[in-house]
Amino acid sequence: xxxxxxxxxxxxxxxxxxxxxxxxxxxxxxxxxxxxxxxxxxxxxxxxxxxxxxxxxxxxxxxxxxxxxxxxxxxxxxxxxxxxxxxxxxxxxxxxxxxxxxxxxxxxxxxxx
Amino acid sequence: xxxxxxxxxxxxxxxxxxxxxxxxxxxxxxxxxxxxxxxxxxxxxxxxxxxxxxxxxxxxxxxxxxxxxxxxxxxxxxxxxxxxxxxxxxxxxxxxxxxxxxxxxxxxxxxxxxxxx
Numbered sequence: 016x017x018x019x020x021x022x023x024x025x026x027x028x029x030x031x032x033x034x035x036x037x038x039x040x041x042x043x044x045x046x047x048x049x050x051x052x053x054x055x056x057x058x059x060x061x062x063x064x065x066x067x068x069x070x071x072x073x074x075x076x077x078x079x080x081x082x083x084x085x086x087x088x089x090x091x092x093x094x095x096x097x098x099x100x101x102x103x104x105x106x107x108x109x110x111x112x113x114x115x116x117x118x119x120x121x122x123x124x125x126x127x128x
Numbered sequence: 129x130x131x132x133x134x135x136x137x138x139x140x141x142x143x144x145x146x147x148x149x150x151x152x153x154x155x156x157x158x159x160x161x162x163x164x165x166x167x168x169x170x171x172x173x174x175x176x177x178x179x180x181x182x183x184x185x186x187x188x189x190x191x192x193x194x195x196x197x198x199x200x201x202x203x204x205x206x207x208x209x210x211x212x213x214x215x216x217x218x219x220x221x222x223x224x225x226x227x228x229x230x231x232x233x234x235x236x237x238x239x240x241x242x243x244x245x
Contacts, residue, residue: 017171019171049233051236056219056239056241057238057239058132058134058221058223058236058237058238058239059172059221059236060236061233061235064233104171104172116174116234118171118172118173119171120169120170120171121169121171123169
């Protein structure tokens with residue numbers, strides 16, 4: 016079973032609307048949780064990174080939340096734009112300095128005019 | 129912010145040939161770089177950890193003789209897919225942490241699309 020589960024797998028939203036993406040993880044202990052945006056055919060680009068002690072972080076119209084007790088995170092996109100169409104990947108890092116990253120499969124978002 | 133580049137961005141090769149992909153950290157030094165493979169609608173899968181000046185560490189199930197990794201300098205790692213087959217067709221992405229602690233932040237390259245015919 017994947018250590019990081021994301022939902023919904025895909026969604027279509029109207030331009031200007033808001034949406035929330037969910038990420039549940041089982042990695043424990045964990046060092047930090049990150050959200051990346053991956054455009055089709057491109058590498059992931061970091062949106063937010065939160066340590067276990069943080070419960071919210073914003074980057075423009077993107078706001079991530081983290082509940083370390085329930086092992087859940089969400090990414091909220093406000094006033095969506097066409098350029099927000101992408102895959103949003105939740106990544107959880109375990110402590111230790113090695114590359115112990117657990118990747119979710121991503122939430123595929125399509126924004127339509 | 130830190131930038132990681134990859135070259136080429138896409139490549140098509142015939143079955144049986146070898147292909148080299150380069151990963152460069154443009155404005156920072158990286159003693160460690162990571163190579164991932166991503167199939168459509170799937171997660172990034174770590175293939176190997178590239179260590180400057182020493183041998184790469186491969187994940188279970190990844191053939192080290194097929195995927196040759198060379199990390200000759202603090203800004204360059206290369207992945208060579210030897211005797212490529214159609215099943216090697218995938219999106220290859222590298223990443224590098226700007227600091228020693230790779231568990232905090234990593235910067236990803238733009239990826240290389242490999243198609244083996």
